[in-house]
Amino acid sequence: MSTATDLLPASRGGTGTQTGGRRFGAFRFFGGQSKSGGEGVAKRVQFSSPFLPYLFLAPQLAIIFIFFYWPSVQAIQSSFYLEDPFGFGSTFVGMTNYTDVLKSGEYLGIARFTAVFTALVTFFALSIGLLLAVKADGVIRGNAAYKTLLIWVYAIAPPVAGLIGMMFFDQHIGPIVELARWFGWDIKVGLNYFDTAFSMVVVSVWKQIPYNFIFFLSGLQGIPVSVREAAAIDCRSGFRRFWTVILPLLAPTAFFLLIINVTYALFDTFGVIDVMVKDKAANNPITLVYKVYMDGFRGNDLGGSSAQSVILMLIVFVLTIFQFRFIERRVHYN
Amino acid sequence: MAAITIAEVSKIYHGNVEAVKSVSIDIEDGEFIVLVGPSGCGKSTLLRMVAGLETISKGTVTIGSRVINDVDPAERDIAMVFQNYALYPHMTVYDNLAYGLKNRKTPKAEIDARVAEAARMLEIEPYLARKPRALSGGQRQRVAMGRAIVRKPAAFLFDEPLSNLDAKLRVSMRGEIKRLQKRLGTTSLYVTHDQLEAMTLADRLVVLNGGRIEQIGRPLDVYHRPASTFVASFIGSPAMNLIKGQIEGGSLQIGLYRIELGSRAPVEGAVTVGLRAEDLRLAGVGEDAMLFQVDYVEELGAQRLVHGTIEGQPLTIALSPEMPLSGDLAVTIAVDRLHFFSPETGKRLERGTSFAGDAPAQNLRLETAS
């Protein structure tokens, strides 16, 4: 097994970004680091110059300090303060903002919904993406056409996907609503909590399928022909072959996508949700990120919103650590 | 064109790993020196220190009359040919050759002339407009050579330039490098792990092991008088047979066999005996011989390698394929073809020299202990 794992390029699992991506370059970074050992020293020969490297780094660093570190520190800082509603200064309140948030039934309800939403979106987006990738990998005729037609939705922005979704779930003209009526289900998006949640999951999954499809397909195509041939000789049943040989080899890709999909469901679905709840969040399901936005910009609750931000930071942090541990273990196997 | 002096040069990496240990080599102007040794012996590090790609931890390197320890690689007046050629993949062959000259602000007309000359010499004129990826391995190798030649440097540095080529091409390129170097007369330092390449190319070869020089010498001198068991087993193919023996009272004891050495005996006590496979031969009728038990035979066409044991110690013998083989063999060797090494240090033990007037006992004389 270990030989087979070696054959799968680590890159397959450890690459990529979410919609142009921000955070999960980290994934590959850790993988790369564990293999190459030292950090920073990449080349046998390097230039040495007293000021040039700083000159090259300066623009990137300036932007990061102003637009990343400064606001991040501010978020942590203001999560310990209570802002005067009229903007006349603020008072230090310690952990009050956190305890308020974590004791609020509304917040916990939203957290519960976020968890369910994330689980559903991740599960369906991954399964459908994998199913289509396996089938597309299997057929020869029309392979390129399928590929193009299945990935293009990647380029559609989440709120645009939300808008199209809204139309399909529209009370008057939505075909999905009509279809459901056939089965005796009267979908009322925006009015009924469950129906809105359902439509949000459908649209979010739809938008994410292409991404998973691309990665699973390139993961499958990265499995050496010789391994497939060896498996074909050893095992007659195609399904069993997939289950015992192909799927384990796809595991790194799948794990990488799992993390990406979780963060997609947590953060990038903001556009979908914002369009679909149309500013009437009161009776509608929303996610934690949307709550941060609502409290901060609509509710002007700077302290509470900041505390929620910090809680989200911790969630992302735990996800990253989790992913890091996994990578270490995988590298260790090899 | 210049002489290169490497004086007590060491390379110490952080963590006190000493990759090269106080190496000194005097390279004459126009000489072709080959650094040879197994991987990790420090040969590439040494070359890269001369090139300026690694800093020199201790000692000095002089090219011509200039100590170049702190000189930038571009200013050292050297050219280097890399194992993977390191051609710039986005430039045409012409631009690959011209790049270094352009950076030195050489006039355009002269660049054209030099590139044309190098291309003619290497027969790559038809490819000047192509990108490296459109060339075969051998052609890329020539372009890499061309990039070195156009610069007209004081020295060529070669870092295993042939190891990415297939066996056949390697032999022909080997010949071409030799021919080219002789024609240009440029001082050359060449790194390889292939002893055959080293033997065929070198004016003198430097055998390195564990960061130290084992031996410097002309190829045939190194072959005939290896300075250590390491050199003995590294240079020459098949490797020299090394077996255990004991010298007592001027005769060498190998298992049950006792061989008269007379005044040739270098020392008393335990020795490692070296026997080249091609020095061993089948004993004629009536000759003293040792019993060689045959394990298996490798047919090389021109030669036949017979593997087996004498007194339980493994040996290889090179025989002519015409000789009929039958079961075990009776073999012998000329006494003056025996090499002796210290079993402790592996260093060569010189045979006694006092036998000059002695009638040379060419043939092996045995006394079999009963």
Add this chain to the structure above:
Amino acid sequence: MYRTKIFDHVILLFGVFIMVAPVVVAFMTSTHEAADIHRNGLSLTWGGHFVETYQTVLTRQGGFTGKITGFNMMLNSMILGLGFAVGKIVLSMLAAYALVYFRFPLATFFFWVIFTTLLLPLEVRILPSYEVMNTLKLTNTYTGLIVPLLASATGTFYFRQFFKSVPDELLEAARIDGAGPFKFFIDVLVPLSRTMMAAIFIIMFVYGWNQYLWPTLMTTDEGFFTLVRGIKQILLVWVGSNIPDYNEAFALAILAMLPPVMIVVIFQRWFIKGLTESDK
């Protein structure tokens, strides 16, 4: 064997249907008149009002202040997409070059400073980021729209990974050929990175064009609205009216997805390469 293949095609065709149909329906419906859509629902047939609807959407003054047309929004989207992609490539190539090709004492420190940005997405720090922009008076400017989005390390890691995969000998050969840091970067590294730059450009352009949350916060002046940012405004107007302008809403959605979809489809090979193989 043959039967299985048929079954595979059925699944794939169904998948294609699910992915493609909504967009085709959106496009077809956008060519019908609003009243027609209100009466008959979504449509799969050509409505014949393509030119007038799209002309209206692109040129009519819209929004609350009447300052913005579809064409202006498209222009803003283009500025955001291009500005972001180009900025990202320039910044991250320079930073990656410093990190990979230079030996300097603070290299590891700066590496971690940059790396940390991967841990926290913009979404979790929107409010304080907005405050900072207010302090710097950058709201409702293109700078405020583009530059803060550049404060992450993805591009830097793509290029760092790529630079590390460039054979060491190229730098060594170039140094012997007399190339200094600037010459090596311009003459060797940039030309070598062309494919990589193209791939990253595509991904980043799509990412920039599709930004929603940040433009929503940064731009209250409708003159700076992007198409994706404008979507919600469309919906707000649409919800209020008697016969909603479904056709115009769909037309704007189609316009908003057209450039990124075109780029992804046309440059599919580079796009997939950039996404999945950026460490080659």
